Amino acid sequence: MTLTLLGIESSCDDTAAAILRGTGDAPVILSNVVRSQTDLHAAFGGVVPEIAARAHAEALDLMVERALTQAGVTLPEIDAIAVTAGPGLIGGVLSGVMAAKGLAMGLGKPLVGVNHLAGHALTPRLTDGVAFPYLLLLVSGGHCQFLRVDGPDAFIRLGGTIDDAPGEAFDKVARLLGLPQPGGPSVERAAQAGDATRFKLPRPLLDRPGCDLSFSGLKTAVLRARDDLAAERGGMTEQDRADLCASFQRAVADVLSEKSRRALGDADVTAFAVAGGVAANTELRARLEAVSDLPFVAPPLALCTDNAAMIAYAGMLAVEDGRTDDMTLIARPRWPLDSTAAPMIGSGKKGAKA
Ligand code: KG4
Ligand code: ZN
Numbered sequence: 001m002t003l004t005l006l007g008i009e010s011s012c013d014d015t016a017a018a019i020l021r022g023t024g025d026a027p028v029i030l031s032n033v034v035r036s037q038t039d040l041h042a043a044f045g046g047v048v049p050e051i052a053a054r055a056h057a058e059a060l061d062l063m064v065e066r067a068l069t070q071a072g073v074t075l076p077e078i079d080a081i082a083v084t085a086g087p088g089l090i091g092g093v094l095s096g097v098m099a100a101k102g103l104a105m106g107l108g109k110p111l112v113g114v115n116h117l118a119g120h121a122l123t124p125r126l127t128d129g130v131a132f133p134y135l136l137l138l139v140s141g142g143h144c145q146f147l148r149v150d151g152p153d154a155f156i157r158l159g160g161t162i163d164d165a166p167g168e169a170f171d172k173v174a175r176l177l178g179l180p181q182p183g184g185p186s187v188e189r190a191a192q193a194g195d196a197t198r199f200k201l202p203r204p205l206l207d208r209p210g211c212d213l214s215f216s217g218l219k220t221a222v223l224r225a226r227d228d229l230a231a232e233r234g235g236m237t238e239q240d241r242a243d244l245c246a247s248f249q250r251a252v253a254d255v256l257s258e259k260s261r262r263a264l265g266d267a268d269v270t271a272f273a274v275a276g277g278v279a280a281n282t283e284l285r286a287r288l289e290a291v292s293d294l295p296f297v298a299p300p301l302a303l304c305t306d307n308a309a310m311i312a313y314a315g316m317l318a319v320e321d322g323r324t325d326d327m328t329l330i331a332r333p334r335w336p337l338d339s340t341a342a343p344m345i346g347s348g349k350k351g352a353k354a
Contacts, residue, residue, distance in 0.1 A: 007312025011088025053091025082315020
């Protein structure tokens with residue numbers, strides 16, 4: 001049966017709404033709008049939860065209205081409202097859940113609380129119709145994990161970061177080297193003119209079995225290399241900076257591709273997919289694609305980064321399975337997708353890890 005879903009996302013620093021129509025096997029994104037809060041947080045060097053929550057509360061109505069208008073859909077035509085109910089910054093998640101509850105109650109339509117990570121994990125199906133089970137590597141500013149996606153509500157976490165997320169490491173390295181935020185694109189740009197073999201940076205956890213990852217030591221190694229240059233030569237040249245960026249990027253790509261190879265070795269899957277802002281990195285994409293002969297799926301960037309179309313899609317699959325919520329739905333700062341996996345330590349700059 002064809003469904004029309006409104007999706008709402010507000011778990012970090014993007015306020016997003018989307019309209020999705022169709023079925024779980026044939027979804028069509030009618031609209032997908034995002035308002036980023038990057039400017040609001042720029043001066044603070046990270047997302048400030050209080051500012052984020054307030055900005056979400058202010059922008060949510062507007063984003064929902066814009067999504068409806070762009071889709072040419074009216075509120076009564078919506079069959080269900082899907083909203084990120086966690087994990088994330090609690091104030092932002094609460095803003096979204098309250099907005100969704102108000103709409104669901106006013107319209108008398110079902111409410112679906114979606115796990116933000118499930119939204120990312122199901123995106124390869126939304127964009128490319130990838131068959132279950134597939135392996136997803138989620139790499140963003142707040143997340144880093146390998147998930148085997150067995151079904152719309154069946155996820156196995158094969159490993160993940162024990163400290164920072166890779167996007168966080170890119171952002172910190174950019175800050176250390178005086179490059180603008182967001183750090184990923186600036187480090188990648190600088191790396192183009194650099195020698196990736198010049199600095200011998202660590203490949204954290206490669207010597208250990210399994211597919212857990214760590215990025216905080218790598219960031220510290222970049223700091224040390226920068227300070228050594230300053231001590232030896234009184235500062236860094238453009239070339240030093242480019243070489244350091246290239247060496248850092250190579251280390252991240254080495255670690256992620258080797259751990260992906262291991263994760264794929266353990267998982268009997270049909271495809272390998274990536275999601276998250278760091279998946280925009282050209283060197284990383286090329287390295288990941290070369291890891292195996294399986295089909296490699298990298299959704300368009302707008303659907304790799306935080307968005308509400310993925311939340312609407314996860315919601316659509318939930319409605320098809322008869323999994324809906326009522327007014328008792330709660331906002332959860334932590335919500336592991338795979339309840340059987342051991343909890344991870346650490347918490348990212350962009351909110352709770354899961
Ligand atoms: O998925 P995303 O938009 O937001 C969340 O973290 O939820 O990811 C943003 C992260 C930032 O840390 C940014 O520096 C990183 O993705 N990023 C990149 C690139 N573009 C964005 N990292 C490496 N290379 C890039 N080209
Ligand atoms: Zn996300």
